[in-house]
Amino acid sequence: MTTDNPFFAPSDLPYQLPPFDRIEVGHYRPAFERGMEEQRAEVAAIVADPAEPTFDNTLVALERSGRTLQRVSAAFFTLTSSHTSDELQAIEGEVVPELSAHSDAIMLDAGLYARISDLYARRGELGLDAEQAWLLERYRTDFVRAGAELTAEQHERLRALNAELAGLATDYGNRVRDEMKARAVVVDDESALDGLSADAIAAAAVAGKDRGLDGKYVLNLILPTSQPPLAALHDRGLRERLHNASIGRGADGENDTTGLVLRIARLRAQRARLLGYEHHAAYNIADNTARSVAAVEEMLAKVVPPAMANAAAEADDLQAVIGDEYTLQPWDWAYNTEQLRRARYAIDESALRPYFELERVLHDGVFYAAGQLYGLRFSERPDLKAYHQDARVFEVFDHDGSQLGLFIGDFFTRASKRGGAWANALVPQSGLFGTSPVVCNNLNINRAPEGEPTLLTLDEVRTMFHEFGHALHTLFSAVQYPKFAGTRVPRDFVEYPSQVNEVWMLWPEVLEHYAHHHVTGDRLPQEVIDRLHAAEQFNKGFGTVEYLAATLLDLAWHTLSAEEAEAVTDVMAFEAEALERAGVATPFVPPRYRSPYFAHIFSGAAYSAGYYSYLWSEVLDADTVDWLTERGGLRRDSGDAFRDGLLAKGGSADAMDVYRAFRGRDPLIEPLLKRRGLLGDAA
Numbered sequence: 001m002t003t004d005n006p007f008f009a010p011s012d013l014p015y016q017l018p019p020f021d022r023i024e025v026g027h028y029r030p031a032f033e034r035g036m037e038e039q040r041a042e043v044a045a046i047v048a049d050p051a052e053p054t055f056d057n058t059l060v061a062l063e064r065s066g067r068t069l070q071r072v073s074a075a076f077f078t079l080t081s082s083h084t085s086d087e088l089q090a091i092e093g094e095v096v097p098e099l100s101a102h103s104d105a106i107m108l109d110a111g112l113y114a115r116i117s118d119l120y121a122r123r124g125e126l127g128l129d130a131e132q133a134w135l136l137e138r139y140r141t142d143f144v145r146a147g148a149e150l151t152a153e154q155h156e157r158l159r160a161l162n163a164e165l166a167g168l169a170t171d172y173g174n175r176v177r178d179e180m181k182a183r184a185v186v187v188d189d190e191s192a193l194d195g196l197s198a199d200a201i202a203a204a205a206v207a208g209k210d211r212g213l214d215g216k217y218v219l220n221l222i223l224p225t226s227q228p229p230l231a232a233l234h235d236r237g238l239r240e241r242l243h244n245a246s247i248g249r250g251a252d253g254e255n256d257t258t259g260l261v262l263r264i265a266r267l268r269a270q271r272a273r274l275l276g277y278e279h280h281a282a283y284n285i286a287d288n289t290a291r292s293v294a295a296v297e298e299m300l301a302k303v304v305p306p307a308m309a310n311a312a313a314e315a316d317d318l319q320a321v322i323g324d325e326y327t328l329q330p331w332d333w334a335y336n337t338e339q340l341r342r343a344r345y346a347i348d349e350s351a352l353r354p355y356f357e358l359e360r361v362l363h364d365g366v367f368y369a370a371g372q373l374y375g376l377r378f379s380e381r382p383d384l385k386a387y388h389q390d391a392r393v394f395e396v397f398d399h400d401g402s403q404l405g406l407f408i409g410d411f412f413t414r415a416s417k418r419g420g421a422w423a424n425a426l427v428p429q430s431g432l433f434g435t436s437p438v439v440c441n442n443l444n445i446n447r448a449p450e451g452e453p454t455l456l457t458l459d460e461v462r463t464m465f466h467e468f469g470h471a472l473h474t475l476f477s478a479v480q481y482p483k484f485a486g487t488r489v490p491r492d493f494v495e496y497p498s499q500v501n502e503v504w505m506l507w508p509e510v511l512e513h514y515a516h517h518h519v520t521g522d523r524l525p526q527e528v529i530d531r532l533h534a535a536e537q538f539n540k541g542f543g544t545v546e547y548l549a550a551t552l553l554d555l556a557w558h559t560l561s562a563e564e565a566e567a568v569t570d571v572m573a574f575e576a577e578a579l580e581r582a583g584v585a586t587p588f589v590p591p592r593y594r595s596p597y598f599a600h601i602f603s604g605a606a607y608s609a610g611y612y613s614y615l616w617s618e619v620l621d622a623d624t625v626d627w628l629t630e631r632g633g634l635r636r637d638s639g640d641a642f643r644d645g646l647l648a649k650g651g652s653a654d655a656m657d658v659y660r661a662f663r664g665r666d667p668l669i670e671p672l673l674k675r676r677g678l679l680g681d682a683a
Contacts, residue, residue: 007031007072013384014395015406015438016427018075020387025087028076032095035069036102042066047111055126058115059135063432063481070482073099074426075387081424082442083388083416084177092170100166104159107146116140131652135481138651145287147275154274161271165264165605172260173603177418179255180221180597183245187217187238195234197350199455203446210415221246222444223419223599224592226546228457230334232350236326243331250596251572257596258571264602265557269565281558281609288492288610289656293559296612302669303615304548304583306678310541315588333588337539345535347528353455357518358411358445361461365514366468369504373639374472375399378407386410391440396475399636405429405437405475411464412454413444420444420599421463423470423498428485429477429650437486439474441467453518462505469501470494478648486650491606492613493655497647499614499621500628506532509634537677542589544676549591551612552582554601558609571595615672620659622671627663 005027006019013019042065049057080092106112119126120140123133147158186208187193193201207218219229219242227246233239250257268280277283281293290296318336319328321343328336341347363378370376377397384393384406391410398404408426410417420442427438443463448454456464473494474486487494504510506529515524556578560568568574575595579585593600600607607613624642631638645662660666673679 005031005034007068007075008034010067010071014381015403015436017384017386017393017406017438018071018426020075021385023075025085025091028072028088028091029095031068031072032076032098035066035072036098038068039066039102040105043106043109043112047109047115053115053118055119055128055132055136058112058119059132059139060432062112062139063135063483069102074424078424078426078440079387081418081422082391082410082440083414084418085416089174092174093167096166096170097163100162101159104146104155104162107143108148108150108155108158110148113143113148116143131480131484134653135483138483141287145275145283150274158271158274161267161274165267165271168260168264168267169603169605172257172264173418173599175255175257175260176223176250176597176599176603179249179257180223180419181415182253182255183249184211184221185219185238185242185245186213187219190217192235192238193217193233195232196229197232197353197455199353199448199452200229200232200350200446202449202452206447206449220413220446221249221419223597225590225594226334226592228459230331231338233335236332236335239331239335240329247330247590247594249594257602261557261571261595261602262565262568265560265568266562266565268558268608269560269562273562279559279561281555284491284558284605284609288490288613290492290612290616293555293609296555296616299616299619299669300548300551300612302673303544303676303678304552306673307541307544307548307676308583308586310677311545311586311589312541314539314541315586328588330588330590333542337542341535341538345531345538347531347535349458352458352524352528354517354519355515355524356456356458356461358454358456360514360516360518361456361464362409363514365461365505365510366464368513369465369501369507369510369634370468370472372509372634373504373636374476374643375636375639376404377401381406386440388414388416390414403436405439407471407475408438408440410440411443411445412447417442417444418599421467423467423474423487425474425486428482428488429474429479430482430485431478431480432482435482437474437477439471439486441471443467455518462502465502465505466498469498472501473497473647473650476643476647477650479650479652481652484651488651490651490655491610492616493620495614495617496620496624499618500624500642503625503628504634507633537675540677544678545584545586545589546592547614549579549582549584549589550593550598551615552584553578553591553593553595554598554607554609554611556582557595557601618675619669619672620667622675623663623667626671 006022007027010016011019046058046061051057080088116139119136123136147155190201204217204219207220208216211218221227225246227242230239230242272280272283275283285293285296315328317340321336321340322328338349367378378394381393381395386393386408390412391408394407396404396407423439423441425437425439427435429435429437445454445460470487477486479485511529512523553575600611628638646658649658
């Protein structure tokens with residue numbers, strides 16, 4: 001099992017794609033053990049080198065370390081997100097704390113930090129180029145933030161905190177995934193699904209069959225609070241049942257996550273204090289482009305009042321539609337919004353779905369836009385196998401015909417996949433190693449019955465364009481050092497390129513190319529397109545407030561001091577008080593994520609105190625979309641400028657310096673406020 005372990009050498013497949021068809025569950029544990037052992041030995045050799053520290057014998061050597069560990073980690077955590085099992089979850093529970101301890105052993109190594117500090121003190125005389133200088137800057141910053149300058153006693157406390165937090169986050173993520181499956185709504189009678197499209201009902205039947213419930217229908221939950229069927233179901237009782245299933249996740253029962261939430265919040269607050277910060281938010285945001293909690297709060301303060309006013313006006317409009325029949329409730333919002341949308345703009349979202357067939361959206365929409373803007377070409381590679389039969393591999397060719405990388409599309413929901421949508425790199429681009437990127441997009445689209453086309457909602461189309469923006473960021477990476485590859489940028493910058501890519505979804509040239517009825521072949525009528533554009537700010541109050549509520553809830557948890565976090569004992573009571581205090585409490589608009597299933601912030605540290613990133617990135621996104629529009633939209637010279645000036649840079653320079661160099665100035669917030677209907681009279 002160990003001598004022929006596929007992780008012990010680089011993959012022999014194109015682009016070093018992991019050989020998933022040869023990887024067995026039993027390979028992971030030995031590969032993790034060897035990978036950590038090898039990297040410890042490599043770091044020890046760096047520290048023991050008697051030569052004076054140089055850029056090559058310290059930082060480049062550090063970048064070269066841990067190759068086995070990188071290979072196994074990339075494959076393993078792709079599987080635990082996209083196609084997990086009880087065996088993989090058991091390994092994950094064991095190995096995550098070990099990986100945390102392994103990282104601490106490196107980041108808290110006094111000898112290694114001494115060499116980095118020596119280089120940093122002499123940085124002006126080392127003759128480094130810009131990327132090398134930034135690599136030194138980032139390594140020093142990362143080591144300091146990891147606690148390298150703390151005492152030995154503090155190191156021990158920090159190691160214990162990190163290990164426990166790693167285990168808690170894994171447990172939280174697994175419970176959220178299990179809870180989504182457990183809370184799915186089972187419907188016995190098809191008549192209760194009246195209002196759903198025929199293909200959506202068929203997908204619910206497939207979901208029932210997948211669970212061994214032949215003859216029944218299952219409405220699978222997606223990760224956010226708002227569930228898509230709520231917009232169409234005529235049965236108000238079923239709407240209420242579905243909504244309550246969604247917001248009740250993780251608050252009680254076998255998969256209760258509230259105890260984990262409290263423990264994670266407390267430990268993060270304790271760790272922040274140990275590292276010299278007031279709270280976890282201050283620690284995390286200090287290394288983002290926002291730099292301070294105050295800067296984030298200043299931005300949010302400009303958005304909350306007009307967004308709440310818009311949501312209140314929308315609620316009044318909906319109640320007017322309902323009349324005296326009943327009083328508006330959260331489970332009614334999407335349904336009556338859809339009725340109002342039809343009345344006001346003659347838009348029926350369910351009637352749009354036949355124009356959004358998955359294959360056509362992918363090839364003639366997402367890929368087509370990338371081809372027109374950047375000159376890319378995509379060729380499916382059925383000979384290359386990914387980790388699941390649904391995950392399809394495409395080779396990506398650059399504008400000059402050269403090989404650029406691999407793109408893996410994994411679009412369908414399944415019980416073994418976590419909720420939501422995301423992108424991840426299986427192989428990062430690096431000039432140091434001569435590697436080209438392999439990037440994967442995951443969505444959670446309900447599969448159509450065998451032989452029938454999968455039709456997407458407008459939101460699913462948007463998500464496909466969004467996630468592909470992350471893929472482009474990864475594919476266009478042109479850096480020397482893997483530390484900077486692709487989306488390895490500050491958390492509040494990473495969503496910016498992906499949000500920009502959403503603009504092509506309704507761009508006339510792109511929409512005309514992919515939005516054709518899957519039966520008749522007719523293009524989406526121009527009058528419908530015009531109405532879609534006219535309705536772009538429709539329901540923006542709801543969308544903005546549900547996002548702001550989640551953002552401010554994230555900040556509420558992570559601006560707690562150690563003492564304040566210890567005093568919180570009731571998760572749901574804290575949540576209610578936090579939303580009220582932030583001015584976003586409304587009976588009609590629950591947070592996009594509630595604390596028991598807020599996986600972005602509790603199943604990992606990436607978005608903790610960082611969920612504001614989507615809005616912060618949207619400032620850059622809206623400003624850039626204005627630039628693209630001014631230049632005529634889908635033009636190769638614009639694509640090349642955006643690619644070369646921003647996407648290719650990855651994390652190889654200060655993110656805002658990169659933006660300023662690309663845009664020629666600081667970003668303006670006005671394009672965002674205008675887009676969301678939050679500017680003056682538009683509100």
